[in-house]
Amino acid sequence: MHTVLIADDHMLIRDSLRQLIESLEGFTVVDDVDNGFDALVAIKKLQPSLILLDVAMPDASGIEVVIDTQRWSPDTKIIIYTGVTSGTRLKQLLDCGVDGLFFKHSDTRYLRDGINAVAEGRTAFDDKLADIIAGLEAADNLTAREKQVLSQILSGHSTRDIASYLNISVKTVDNHRTHIMRKLGTHSVSDLMRLAINTGLIDLDAP
Amino acid sequence: MHTVLIADDHMLIRDSLRQLIESLEGFTVVDDVDNGFDALVAIKKLQPSLILLDVAMPDASGIEVVIDTQRWSPDTKIIIYTGVTSGTRLKQLLDCGVDGLFFKHSDTRYLRDGINAVAEGRTAFDDKLADIIAGLEAADNLTAREKQVLSQILSGHSTRDIASYLNISVKTVDNHRTHIMRKLGTHSVSDLMRLAINTGLIDLDAP
DNA sequence: CAAAAAATAGGGTAAATACCCTATTTCGCG
DNA sequence: CGCGAAATAGGGTATTTACCCTATTTTTTG
Numbered sequence: 001m002h003t004v005l006i007a008d009d010h011m012l013i014r015d016s017l018r019q020l021i022e023s024l025e026g027f028t029v030v031d032d033v034d035n036g037f038d039a040l041v042a043i044k045k046l047q048p049s050l051i052l053l054d055v056a057m058p059d060a061s062g063i064e065v066v067i068d069t070q071r072w073s074p075d076t077k078i079i080i081y082t083g084v085t086s087g088t089r090l091k092q093l094l095d096c097g098v099d100g101l102f103f104k105h106s107d108t109r110y111l112r113d114g115i116n117a118v119a120e121g122r123t124a125f126d127d128k129l130a131d132i133i134a135g136l137e138a139a140d141n142l143t144a145r146e147k148q149v150l151s152q153i154l155s156g157h158s159t160r161d162i163a164s165y166l167n168i169s170v171k172t173v174d175n176h177r178t179h180i181m182r183k184l185g186t187h188s189v190s191d192l193m194r195l196a197i198n199t200g201l202i203d204l205d206a207p
Numbered sequence: 208m209h210t211v212l213i214a215d216d217h218m219l220i221r222d223s224l225r226q227l228i229e230s231l232e233g234f235t236v237v238d239d240v241d242n243g244f245d246a247l248v249a250i251k252k253l254q255p256s257l258i259l260l261d262v263a264m265p266d267a268s269g270i271e272v273v274i275d276t277q278r279w280s281p282d283t284k285i286i287i288y289t290g291v292t293s294g295t296r297l298k299q300l301l302d303c304g305v306d307g308l309f310f311k312h313s314d315t316r317y318l319r320d321g322i323n324a325v326a327e328g329r330t331a332f333d334d335k336l337a338d339i340i341a342g343l344e345a346a347d348n349l350t351a352r353e354k355q356v357l358s359q360i361l362s363g364h365s366t367r368d369i370a371s372y373l374n375i376s377v378k379t380v381d382n383h384r385t386h387i388m389r390k391l392g393t394h395s396v397s398d399l400m401r402l403a404i405n406t407g408l409i410d411l412d413a414p
Numbered sequence: 415c416a417a418a419a420a421a422t423a424g425g426g427t428a429a430a431t432a433c434c435c436t437a438t439t440t441c442g443c444g
Numbered sequence: 445c446g447c448g449a450a451a452t453a454g455g456g457t458a459t460t461t462a463c464c465c466t467a468t469t470t471t472t473t474g
Contacts, residue, residue, distance in 0.1 A: 011311075011312075011313070011315050012220060012227075013311075016220075017219070020219075104220070143419085143421085156397035168422070171422085172421070172422050178463055182463090188461080189397055190362075190364075194363050352451065353450095365429095375452070376452070395431085395460090
């Protein structure tokens with residue numbers, strides 16, 4: 001039996017995904033959550049065989065959840081299910097090595113097939129993804145940790161808050177900040193914000 | 208019997224809304240569409256008693272659909288169901304006189320109640336809407352100069368740059384910053400940025 | 415395994431920020 | 445006219461950033 005965790009901030013979607021998954025042979029939904037933080041807690045505790053993850057969620061973005069999942073529950077397969085089609089953001093997820101990615105726009109049949117494929121150890125990606133990635137210039141030399149810190153900065157957290165959240169020293173976060181700024185050619189938080197908005201790194205519809 | 212048309216570009220949402228509505232007493236879904244153009248065609252032809260409308264759709268935006276609906280099918284009640292929380296857009300919709308507005312983040316129970324309310328001729332709005340509108344109005348309380356300074360801050364300029372640009376003292380700009388922060392209830396540039404994004408003070412569609 | 419890269423953490427410093435306060439001038443409006 | 449709001453400007457301070465540096469421990473990788 002494959003155990004599945006659903007993470008999406010829209011209740012309607014969570015309920016629908018639950019129905020969809022439990023209609024499949026050999027799958028059971030063990031939990032569903034509406035934010036990134038709860039997702040991480042649930043993943044560490046339940047170690048599900050598969051998570052269905054929205055990119056745009058409060059508290060911890062999809063990418064943070066992916067990275068932490070790979071760290072704390074390395075056998076868990078990850079499928080992204082998203083309405084976002086911003087290339088940069090999606091490419092980051094691919095670079096992190098997610099096992100599947102589907103768009104909410106697409107027919108749910110593709111998602112259904114994808115869930116089965118990923119559960120069997122294969123990868124499965126929406127057909128539209130190739131086109132999106134093809135039109136992208138990969139200006140993404142940030143390390144995973146740096147991306148995580150950047151995401152926190154963009155969420156409005158101070159260096160101290162981030163250090164506390166990640167359980168590392170303020171000085172370490174400060175170093176990450178410096179490296180991020182250098183790599184992205186920015187010199188202030190507002191520079192970072194604008195770059196993030198323009199490249200779609202930031203989720204504009206986050207509540 | 209209330210006839211309902213569903214317009215949303217996500218198939219999963221369309222299906223879920225259809226289920227939700229048909230579980231209600233006295234409602235039937237007459238059609239569902241995934242873009243604004245098809246929505247208008249269907250509305251003119253079917254003259255449904257109620258439409259459930261996403262703001263962000265291909266071909267014709269939510270606001271266009273609302274205006275044309277009121278013109279060609281004036282008895283049709285309109286409920287917006289959206290993931291977008293950008294203030295200015297939402298305010299436009301309110302100003303157009305939609306009958307209800309709910310967020311995809313919220314519990315579906317509110318939507319269910321809202322559909323019943325609107326079908327009975329009342330209006331129904333998500334509780335969170337009040338906060339967003341409040342943010343907009345708070346921004347409206349800024350003086351002309353403060354708005355000008357805010358705009359510069361959001362464009363990524365430092366206090367010194369702004370002072371130089373406006374030919375005033377750094378200290379004056381600093382005072383304006385303090386007043387802006389106080390009026391908007393924010394405490395950092397990133398707070399300001401996020402508020403600006405959420406209320407639509409920043410044009411998110413700028414390429 | 416050895417080299418390279420990343421993550422960790424600390425010592426510094428100059429600048430910028432987020433507030434507190436008072437005080438002057440300017441200008442529209444009842 | 446005069447009141448009050450707005451804009452101007454400065455004093456002061458605690459905190460935060462941005463960035464320089466070295467250095468150790470992991471992790472990754474050839």
